[in-house]
Amino acid sequence: MLKLNIKNETSRLRAVVLGTAISNGPTPKMEEAYDPKSLEHIKAGTYPVETDMVKEMEAVAKVFEKYDVKVYRPEQVADYNQIFTRDIAFVIDDIFVKANILPDREKELDAIQYVIDQINPEKVIRPPEEVHIEGGDVMLWNDHIFIGTYKGGDYKDYITARTNIEGVAYIKELFPNKIVKEFDLVKSRIEPRDNALHLDCCFQPVGKNKGIIYKSGFREESDYMYLVNLFGNENLFHITREEMYHMNSNVFSISEDVVISERNFTRLNTWLRTNGFTVEEVPYAEISKQEGLLRCSTMPLIRD
Template identity: 25%
Template sequence: MIYVENEYARLQKVVLAASEFGYARKIRGDDLRFLLASSMEDIETHKGKDYRDAHPDKQRRWEQERTELQQVLEKYGVEVVRPRRLTDAEKAAAGDDGYANFFVRDPFFTIGNCVIEGSMRFLHRRREVLPVRTIMREGVYPEDCFYVATPAPEVALPDDPTLGAGPFLEGGDVIVMNDTVLVGNSGLASNATGAEWLRKFMGKFGYRVEMVRLHPDILHLDCALGLIRKGLMVICEDAFPDGVPAIFKDWEKISVTMNDATILATNGLPVSSEVYITDPAFSRIGRQLTARGVQVEYIDFSISRSFGGSFRCSTQPLLRKD
């Protein structure tokens, strides 16, 4: 069965990201403004290299982070599937843009019984869906669900800082709340054209799609808010220039700062309404959740977070239903 009800229903089957990254030879620095200065310096230093070769020790730690996440998920009965690695041909096809196979949340997403391939804005992520296609063939095609792809983005002029008209639509911007779907738009990832395409498609299934404007230094919507259970969320209110989305007006909010959001404080992962995974760096949030009856599991995810993503970014549910 393929179905995602909302962000905190019981997680039963999930795709867990691989750990591959190839540094671009040409750097678009302003697009990476959501990263820490140390990450930017690392990107500048290792142009054209594979992360595995540039940082073999960190590569092992990075892979171990994902292994530990898999172990925790399996402890709670979650079926975990993993994408294959990029082929040499896929890496070569990336050219100077670099390549990525590291945050499976973004290249596709699941809403209800619809599996949707996204349309990535960053050039190094345009092929990131390819390692997931085997999972699609083996685990999605046989199921009673829809499987579609967002239209491919238009080719932009070389000097176009926007990277073109898109459409851009990335899973980190997509928050599922039963029959309501929120799509973030900061200018770094999903855009209005992508949200409009999703509105047109999902509207046929009775979903309401609402675009949410984000602070321009926030990559995705899940870097600004995280839902724990119905009525409880972690949120950086400063990341929402138009205010917190109205659907959450009566929710209890655990607030974090923009600095916290930059290091992915909101990007934990609910296993269910009772269990939540986060990094020990955010034990302050964990203590508040524990006080509210939520069981908190801690995993050091510092390497993953240095790339600009964390637990939600590293996973994409195929079945999340109570």
């Protein structure tokens, strides 16, 4: 049996589901793109190729091996994108929540059924149909649960709006003892530099009390200020629009002092090292072309 335990983003990682890029399928057609960044690369003819993405993911698997983390990979589905495991489910405390993702991604959940079978079935839940919530929008910070959402009246018109207000209400009900705070995110179907697909595209805690943040990812300044007040401005690394586009806030913590980061994130990686972190640099620039990075392609199951 898997004894799930996730209380925050940075405690020592023991078990994780890492996506796979094998048999990722052909480059999508323009109308099949789920986000503006993929669309940009489909148009430009620079959409990532499978061999490169497989190499990038293997580099992450090697880092997990080095730190003795148990890694589960999805079972293979032919010609199908299975990179972003964070979208499909997430763990809060010892509860495994299946996300109500876009319907044509349902097979991604089936591919990790062998992992779900190792969890006490009473701890596995699926929200009702009207609840939309994806793991990239759900961030645990001890007594807090941060949730990215979109409050615009045109929610249904945005394929980039992934977590709705019903999703926030559902988590509040499920975890009445936690402080659940939602953040209204900026969305765009056409400009990836102005699209916070998930909360982890514009914010993520690192270490014990620090975080990476992109101010313009929040529709309301008060939401941004909430985090500034909680963490302290001096503990936040502010990223630029271009750094947000390259997904600088989407790193992944193995522990309070070890962070996996993209090797091109020079400014961020320098800041992390200056603040006492060990930075495990990996190539992940090809995967980032699909508007997802390290946090998006990992789903932690157990942290100490």
